[in-house]
Amino acid sequence: MKHLSLFLAFAACLVGSAAEAPSDATFADLAIAEKRLAAQQAIFDHSRSFAKASPEAKAWFDRVRAAAKATENPEVLAAFGQILLLDPAYKPQLPLNQKQPQVYDYPDGTTPETKLAQLERLLDQRRSSKDYPLTIEELVGLTKSEDFATAQRANRLLRRISPSSAAPILWERVAKLTQRSQVQEVEDEILRLPSSIAMKLLPVDPSGMSLAAKGAWARIVAARINSNGKTRLAIKASMLPLLKGPANELTEAAWAAVPRLFTEADRAALTEASQGLSERIAPKAKAALDALSAK
Numbered sequence: 001m002k003h004l005s006l007f008l009a010f011a012a013c014l015v016g017s018a019a020e021a022p023s024d025a026t027f028a029d030l031a032i033a034e035k036r037l038a039a040q041q042a043i044f045d046h047s048r049s050f051a052k053a054s055p056e057a058k059a060w061f062d063r064v065r066a067a068a069k070a071t072e073n074p075e076v077l078a079a080f081g082q083i084l085l086l087d088p089a090y091k092p093q094l095p096l097n098q099k100q101p102q103v104y105d106y107p108d109g110t111t112p113e114t115k116l117a118q119l120e121r122l123l124d125q126r127r128s129s130k131d132y133p134l135t136i137e138e139l140v141g142l143t144k145s146e147d148f149a150t151a152q153r154a155n156r157l158l159r160r161i162s163p164s165s166a167a168p169i170l171w172e173r174v175a176k177l178t179q180r181s182q183v184q185e186v187e188d189e190i191l192r193l194p195s196s197i198a199m200k201l202l203p204v205d206p207s208g209m210s211l212a213a214k215g216a217w218a219r220i221v222a223a224r225i226n227s228n229g230k231t232r233l234a235i236k237a238s239m240l241p242l243l244k245g246p247a248n249e250l251t252e253a254a255w256a257a258v259p260r261l262f263t264e265a266d267r268a269a270l271t272e273a274s275q276g277l278s279e280r281i282a283p284k285a286k287a288a289l290d291a292l293s294a295k
Helices: 004-019 024-029 032-049 055-070 076-086 112-124 138-144 150-159 162-175 180-191 195-200 211-224 229-246 249-261 264-273 280-289
Strands: none
Touching: 004 264, 024 032, 024 076, 032 055, 032 076, 032 211, 055 076, 112 138, 112 150, 138 150, 138 264, 150 229, 162 180, 162 211, 180 211, 195 211, 195 249, 229 249, 229 264, 249 280, 264 280
């Protein structure tokens, strides 16, 4: 019993010391840079002792608010702001207004460019085709625009709405382009077409195309060719001369297509084509020959 009495007395002393509120001097120390951290910690620790709302908690945090109003020091105000968050009576507020925002419809497009932008927005929103500001016929007309950006945007949207209508236009366009950056944009759209539609219109002979367009043709072949027959044989015949070219993107693309297009039965012709290649292309040719399949 004696030991229990001593323990209870000791515990009572601890509770009493913990409940002792910081003095006015501690609040004054917040204005002194050297003492601010210790004073802030003391006030913070005492504020954490109020787990539930009570008259004592209200009196304490009212004292903190009064001290905050009495100072103009931004660092002291920041410290008080953190301490006041511990007030059990504090009710956090959502940063967003709970009132639903008003929804305004975008204005209708009046020029080809704004109509294309409106159409792309409606496609992204999965809106009904009844709301589209342009018909397929009007989109086809815009694909012939002299401005490449406008024509390419029309091509992209046409491909999303009607891949079968976009495919012949894209193939015709890539065959006529000469700038590498423009060819790559059209190539990306062709690769986004359904494989069956893209390959149905694939030219079997890229002669007459620019160097950049031939490279795009070879890359599309490598990514999409997956069938046998006369078309595949014709494409192989067109691809073989491209393997003997100089060190450029076309020759690289042609050798990259070899494992998809040729088989082990073609090794002799491919080995002959690999003779005399530059140091840049030779490793790619060797890797392509090593990747040949039996069938």
